[in-house]
Amino acid sequence: xLAIGLTAxxxxxxxxxxxxxxxxxxxxxxxxxxxYAGLLSFGHAAFLGAAAYVTGQAVKVWGLxxxxxxxxxxxxxxxxxxxxxxxxIRRSGIYxxxxxxxxxxxxxFLVLQMPWTGGEDGLQGIPRSKLLGILGxxxxxxxxxxxxxxxxxxxxxxxxxxxSPFGQVLRAIxxxxxxxxxxxxxxxxxxxxxxVISAGLSGMAxxxxxxxxxxxxxxxxxxxxxxxxxxMTLLGGMGTPLGPSVGALIVVGLENYLASTGSWVTxxxxxxxxxxxxxxxxGIVGEILALVKRSF
Amino acid sequence: MIQALSGQxxxxxxxxxxxxxxxxxxxxxxxLLSVVNFAHGAQYMLGAFVAWMGLQYLGVGYWxxxxxxxxxxGLLGVVFERLFLRRLYGLDPLYGLLLTFGVTLVLEGLxxxxxxxxxxxxxxxxxxxxxxxxxxxYLPRYRAWVVAVSMVVCFGSWFVIEKTRLGAYLRAGTENPxxxxxxxxxxxxxxxxxxxxxxxxxxxxxxxAAPIYQVTPLMGSGVIMVVFAIVVIGGxxxxxxxxxxxxxxxxxxxxxxxxxxxxSDVVVFVVMALVLLLRPAGLFGRQR
Numbered sequence: 001x002l003a004i005g006l007t008a009x010x011x012x013x014x015x016x017x018x019x020x021x022x023x024x025x026x027x028x029x030x031x032x033x034x035x036y037a038g039l040l041s042f043g044h045a046a047f048l049g050a051a052a053y054v055t056g057q058a059v060k061v062w063g064l065x066x067x068x069x070x071x072x073x074x075x076x077x078x079x080x081x082x083x084x085x086x087x088x089i090r091r092s093g094i095y096x097x098x099x100x101x102x103x104x105x106x107x108x109f110l111v112l113q114m115p116w117t118g119g120e121d122g123l124q125g126i127p128r129s130k131l132l133g134i135l136g137x138x139x140x141x142x143x144x145x146x147x148x149x150x151x152x153x154x155x156x157x158x159x160x161x162x163x164s165p166f167g168q169v170l171r172a173i174x175x176x177x178x179x180x181x182x183x184x185x186x187x188x189x190x191x192x193x194x195x196v197i198s199a200g201l202s203g204m205a206x207x208x209x210x211x212x213x214x215x216x217x218x219x220x221x222x223x224x225x226x227x228x229x230x231x232m233t234l235l236g237g238m239g240t241p242l243g244p245s246v247g248a249l250i251v252v253g254l255e256n257y258l259a260s261t262g263s264w265v266t267x268x269x270x271x272x273x274x275x276x277x278x279x280x281x282x283g284i285v286g287e288i289l290a291l292v293k294r295s296f
Numbered sequence: 297m298i299q300a301l302s303g304q305x306x307x308x309x310x311x312x313x314x315x316x317x318x319x320x321x322x323x324x325x326x327x328l329l330s331v332v333n334f335a336h337g338a339q340y341m342l343g344a345f346v347a348w349m350g351l352q353y354l355g356v357g358y359w360x361x362x363x364x365x366x367x368x369x370g371l372l373g374v375v376f377e378r379l380f381l382r383r384l385y386g387l388d389p390l391y392g393l394l395l396t397f398g399v400t401l402v403l404e405g406l407x408x409x410x411x412x413x414x415x416x417x418x419x420x421x422x423x424x425x426x427x428x429x430x431x432x433x434y435l436p437r438y439r440a441w442v443v444a445v446s447m448v449v450c451f452g453s454w455f456v457i458e459k460t461r462l463g464a465y466l467r468a469g470t471e472n473p474x475x476x477x478x479x480x481x482x483x484x485x486x487x488x489x490x491x492x493x494x495x496x497x498x499x500x501x502x503x504x505a506a507p508i509y510q511v512t513p514l515m516g517s518g519v520i521m522v523v524f525a526i527v528v529i530g531g532x533x534x535x536x537x538x539x540x541x542x543x544x545x546x547x548x549x550x551x552x553x554x555x556x557x558x559x560s561d562v563v564v565f566v567v568m569a570l571v572l573l574l575r576p577a578g579l580f581g582r583q584r
Contacts, residue, residue, distance in 0.1 A: 090576040091528070101521055101524055230397075263408035266405030270401025277398065
């Protein structure tokens with residue numbers, strides 16, 4: 001994976017590769033919540049989109065350097081995650097999904113109406129200033145390696161979280177919440193922390209995306225985006241560290257490939273969604289792992 | 297002043313009637329099948345579109361559409377339940393939500409391809425045109441009809457579920473489907489018909505909505521998210537609860553539009569947050 005990532009911009013269009021990386025980080029962060037804590041958030045686009053707008057505003061209007069812009073986006077997303085998470089974990093299962101969807105819709109309307117977000121146009125022309133004041137990122141190649149480095153950092157955080165004692169407790173909660181509770185774990189605090197980490201890293205992905213495309217648009221906060229990240233995770237394999245990245249590659253590739261067909265993208269996305277839910281719920285990586293397990 | 301207020305409250309009441317119809321259908325389906333039917337909004341849209349297409353291509357009028365559309369769309373729902381939804385019973389209810397989410401995308405995409413995203417208007421039937429002046433406000437006849445019919449359908453459903461033998465089976469199935477089946481009731485058939493009824497209810501709401509709102513492929517998804525928030529606020533435990541919450545939130549929305557219009561899109565979600573803070577199980581719900 002490391003080698004593919006390092007050489008990718010030489011055989012695919014760098015902007016496409018960066019888009020895949022952003023979505024891969026987004027889906028991996030989402031997977032931390034769905035795959036390991038068993039919480040289905042239907043509103044993760046709120047964190048991605050809010051961070052994209054904040055980063056755009058910080059870099060373009062306030063003239064902050066991009067490191068601080070990304071930091072600002074990530075922090076706002078984490079803060080938003082803290083607020084929404086604290087409320088949403090008061091209900092579980094299906095209600096949790098509906099609540100997060102509701103909050104995301106609220107963010108969508110706010111972004112649509114607030115004076116600084118540009119309404120239907122979104123934020124355009126976000127500059128890619130110099131990294132740390134020295135390294136120019138206006139070219140796609142240096143930008144790619146910057147995004148790749150951030151992706152690896154985010155992925156590493158998620159990987160460490162999953163394989164820490166904290167991650168073990170999350171899995172215990174997913175498997176049997178009353179038992180985890182009776183063993184003395186403060187279940188709500190674990191869930192909330194997982195939610196905040198997930199929201200923060202989703203925000204980081206959104207900040208990166210805003211810089212890659214030099215714009216933040218309404219589609220980043222739209223519920224279609226929340227659906228897309230679920231699809232990436234489900235298709236790649238939820239609860240596997242690599243699955244969401246594989247899913248992101250396929251979904252972003254599909255969207256790019258079908259972009260000229262207009263609404264057929266939506267139809268095909270929906271169809272893939274149905275096929276995943278009905279036929280292979282373990283996802284691609286999950287099925288491969290299961291196959292390997294069976295044969296050895 | 298009073299005219300503007302009562303005008304907004306009337307709009308709120310009408311929106312609330314649709315919320316009530318839709319959340320009732322969701323509650324019935326969820327109660328028995330444990331499936332959150334994300335496609336409810338798409339099925340509402342489908343109802344409006346089937347009525348519109350019937351008028352455009354076949355010359356089927358409003359009154360027949362009101363009768364036939366729920367039957368047609370409900371039948372599609374039955375087929376969908378038999379072919380797909382059925383396979384997910386016994387799994388985590390989240391999968392039902394995800395499957396119906398996929399269906400929503402497919403339906404919306406297909407209609408967007410065929411009809412674009414611009415709205416199509418549906419004429420108000422001749423018998424319900426015009427309106428009455430109540431002195432303090434003007435009441436269009438069609439809107440009064442929508443509110444009245446929604447109430448009749450909602451309380452009719454409530455009556456059937458709470459007071460009849462069929463409803464007793466339904467309630468028993470909600471509590472314990474395995475035991476009900478042991479008593480010789482055909483539970484799988486009941487699941488299918490219940491889903492079909494819920495879908496038909498959404499399509500019925502769609503036909504009623506066609507003359508009021510524009511018929512567009514995306515008309516359902518905006519509504520369904522508000523209805524989800526309403527379901528969280530009311531709790532899916534009770535039928536009456538979902539009807540009352542639907543109407544109430546419609547009125548709250550209308551009132552907000554009068555007081556501070558830009559907040560009217562988000563007020564339902566704000567109420568949802570407040571309810572979660574103060575009464576996490578919902579106004580009428582039990583924690584499950």
